Amino acid sequence: MSPTNPPPPDPTSVPPAVVHRLSLYLRELRHQMADGNETTSSSQLGRRLGFTDAQVRKDLAHFGQFGHPGVGYRCDELVEAIRKILGTDREWRVALVGVGNLGRALLGYRGFHQQGFRLVAAFDADSSKIGSKIEGVEIHALESLAEVMSTQQIELGVVAVPAAEAQAVTDQLVAAGVGGIVNFAPVTVTVPEGVCKVGVDLARELEQVTFALANRLRET
């Protein structure tokens, strides 16, 4: 075991918060590259995000050693390394379930494509929507979910249905063999062991703002 090339630790033991920060580092690296920087440092990387250089180094150390003595990090190298860690160095084929307002917004959200997520099929219970296309994505009947997921080789499902329908739709995705689910419905869904699941709370980020505002108001 060479000290300059330690084996990466078990990735399943990495806390979700670290994965979350890797996403932020990736975005910051892209900003810096867009600004013309070829190399960066842990303190440069952390500054705009409000993290200490020690935090940045510790987070990256979970996955190996990425810096170069006297140079710091090469931006393009680190971008590739983080994308590989996050699993976004490849394309993922994604199905959207629920083509209401939120579903339509997600179909048009260019952030997905930028990050390697390809929405290849959408599903809805409303028969008047079936067969039409939004943003080039065909809307299928919920009944054909298993079939379309198989023929289209879909691995991830995005749930954007009303809360009351979220669990039933999740069960359908699981039965169709989905690997992971991102749930935008404001309710917790359960999945069997072996299926990954993340819930998105659209209101959560507001608490970051109210926290800052409330504490500033207390100070003054």
Place this chain on the structure above:
Amino acid sequence: MSPTNPPPPDPTSVPPAVVHRLSLYLRELRHQMADGNETTSSSQLGRRLGFTDAQVRKDLAHFGQFGHPGVGYRCDELVEAIRKILGTDREWRVALVGVGNLGRALLGYRGFHQQGFRLVAAFDADSSKIGSKIEGVEIHALESLAEVMSTQQIELGVVAVPAAEAQAVTDQLVAAGVGGIVNFAPVTVTVPEGVCKVGVDLARELEQVTFALANRLRET
């Protein structure tokens, strides 16, 4: 300085990740209360979220001492304490700018109301929408933003316009005296010092899922 009642540290030095985890603890506490639990412990609180008990204790210690010897945390007490810390123990009046698909979805998103955010006005550049109501919220012309924000005593702005318009809309909100901005457009906006800003990346949570999937695939 009594050891049982240390002064809370400077809240402005609290990392955003801690604030983010407080949101998660709050949701977990509500789950536990819904399950009929009156008290909980740091390990119970962390278990379902995948955090160690040490992490939970450390996060809460930023803000004071909340446990009771031999009892643990009283759920209702801790919920109130965290809401106060997050600034969600009061109602916040919020304006939405941009009534496209995402804006409509946000107007109907019950998660906002559950957490004390009251969307009281919406704005759009499309004159055909002006004067109509969605989910009971009136849509105003962008030109009347400053006036409506003042008369409606709005403190927070949610930006849900296309990327190309996000900065201009943010500038308008800032000029109208907004305290904080939550930006859903897939672009970084800048605000002057003194205004809080959080960007929401709808695709970020997908990376949590691909990270887990990619690393599981590597294992097998």
